[in-house]
Amino acid sequence: NPDTGMLAPDTPTITYALRGLAYFDLEIYGPQQDLHSGLFGGVVHNPAQVLAELIAGMHDAQGRVTLSGFYDRVTPLEDEERAELSRLPLNEKFYLQESGAPTLWGEEGYTPAERTGARPTLEINGIYSGFIEKGSKTVLPAYAMAKISTRLVPRQDPSEVGEQLRAYLTENAPPTITWKLEQTAGSVASISDRKSPWIKAYVEAAQSAWGKRPIFKREGGSVPVVVHFQKLLGVDSVNIGFGLPSDNMHGPNEKLHLPTFYKGIEALVHFFFNVKSKQ
Structure with a gap:
């Protein structure tokens, strides 16, 4: 192949x-329509702020995904396989050169080659809310949305990961908004x-x-x-x-x-x- x-x-x-894949659309709803931020800001919870806080909470300070049970099915790498992966020229210099990023980030305790191939990840693929054109418009948006993907390793199940994400939202989303989660794609590793x-x-x-x-x-x-x-x-x-x-x-x-x-x-x-x- x-x-x-x-x-x-x-x-x-x-x-x-x-790696496998589980892909989601997350929508956060607040007021029934966009509002004037000067009149309603500080009184109505901003869906964009809620979305940002929920997304920020999906990783901890060590770069690990915080969804409960996310790593339960992940098989640890054996020393022999880690030695084989260490032969790859996928070091920090490679990823900095290819990406143009100022510095690398990721799950602590793993090399870049292990993070990108042997460990599961959660990424935000897109965010939308409110006024995003040039210029100024002081709105408090009615809703916010994000596209979220997880790359999965062998033994992880896309549907199970969807339930883990749903449980995270149920536990952490405030009562000031409503939310909708749709799983749009899934494949196993x-x-x-x-x-x-x-x-x-x-x-x-x-x-x-x-x-x-x-x-x-x-x-x-x-x-x-x-x-x-x-x-x-x-x-x-x-x-x-x-x-x-x-x-x-x-x-x-x-x-x-x-x-x-x-x-x-x-x-x-x-x-x-x-x-x-x-x-």
Whole structure:
């Protein structure tokens, strides 16, 4: 399944784990219409403020998600796997360079590579409320909304995470507003056997094409069809790919590095011969 990618043109990569997803729309309602903030501010609870406070409370000072039970199904990383992940060039310098952020943030006790592939996360994907155009308009908005996604690791259930988020809102939302939560998407995570004959076939293929052993990584994104193959067909996917971090995937000026693509074709030829020889 060439739907993942490589970390660099000279670094063949096998993605053996993909995170799942649970996506939500959260709406907070206050007054029946937008109000004048000078006349009603300080008397009517502002839905935008409530939303901001609820979102802020979804992480603690150590970067952990505060939803009760969120980590209950998360399997701790073993030392051998942490050592394998430490081979990845996904250090703080890499993420600072790729993101342009002033500094990194995240769950304490884990490396950037572990946070983005082996640990679950909760992110705010969008926020809307009140007057957001240029200029001034002193309104107290009638409602506020946020789009929230969680990236999940193996054994976490998207529906269960939805119930955890609902319980958090029930416990923490004030009586001065009403709220509505809708789960709009969900898929479970996948993990493949790094020692399967099919993975070994690609390890040998990558060594033939690039002259080096591929690295193993957990991917932060989701490829739902991999889970479908596991559940419906009972087979693991060999998740490889030849896109690079600099290819601007899903962004403006998306591109493909042709020398890497051609090297990938060579690796796949070796792979199919290796699979045939192992049957």
